[in-house]
Amino acid sequence: MHPNLLGADLSILYFFNSFLSSPFLDLLMPLLTFGGTQVFWVILCLILYLLGGEDEKEAAFIALTALVMGFFLSExxxxxxxxxxxYEVIGWVRHTTVAGGYSMPSGHTVAAFAGFISLYFKFGSPWLFIILASLVGTSRIYLGLHYPSDVLAGAVLGVLCAFTALKIEERVKCFGLCRFDRLQQH
Incomplete structure (x- = not known):
């Protein structure tokens, strides 16, 4: 990594992980980070699919597709x-939890952006969903589990997965509609 980028990474990490630390954020950030877990997204997608209408089912399909792609790509x-x-290499990094595996890209951030951007496609409110996904990424920095560049890479990967999943959903939907149209003509 270029020295200037590493310096920026460390400065931003220090700001979120040490300078902003407070008892309130120590309680809030683990809650926010849950929005980037696969468990959260599987449960949310199941609820959308089972209890929702057509838009909710489509949103669940897009989100699950994006999450699966994002998981395999990020891992x-x-x-x-x-x-x-x-926290494994920098002595001053505070961390309240220990995570396994490597740091780049942030899997929680991939999941958050893949999921929340997928919801935006069907429900609108882009700023709400971008803010929610960004809060997950920020929580990962605050908790000392990722560098800012890990989170940025995770955000980009998550958005790309969401757009790819949207294209897949459009193709699947078109295939289904095209087949249905052909069946009615006979």
């Missing part, structure tokens, strides 16, 4: 990049 990248987590 593959982690193995290739093999970047240790900040």
């Amino acid at each position: 593959s990248l982690k193995m290739v990049i093999a970047r240790p987590r900040p």
Whole structure:
């Protein structure tokens, strides 16, 4: 990594992880980070699919597709990049929890952006969903589990997965409609 980028990474990490630390944020940030877990997204997608209408079912399909892609891509990248987590190599990093695996990209951030951007496609309110996903990423920095560049990479990967999943959903939907139209013509 370029020295200037590493310096910016460390400065931002210090700001969120040490300078902003407070008992209130120590309680809030673990709650926010839950929005980036696969468990959260599987439960939310099941609820949307089982209890929702057509838009909710489509949103659940897009989100689950994006999450699966994001999981496999982020885990593959982690193995290739093999970047240790900040708390493992920097003495001043506070952390309230220990995470396994490597740091780059942030899997929680991938999941948050993949999921929340998928919801935006069907429900609108882009700023609400971007803010929610960004809060998950910020929580990962605050908790000392990721560098800011890990979170940025996770956000980009999550958005790309969401857009790819939207295209997949459009193709699946079109295929289903095209087949239905052909069946009615006979």
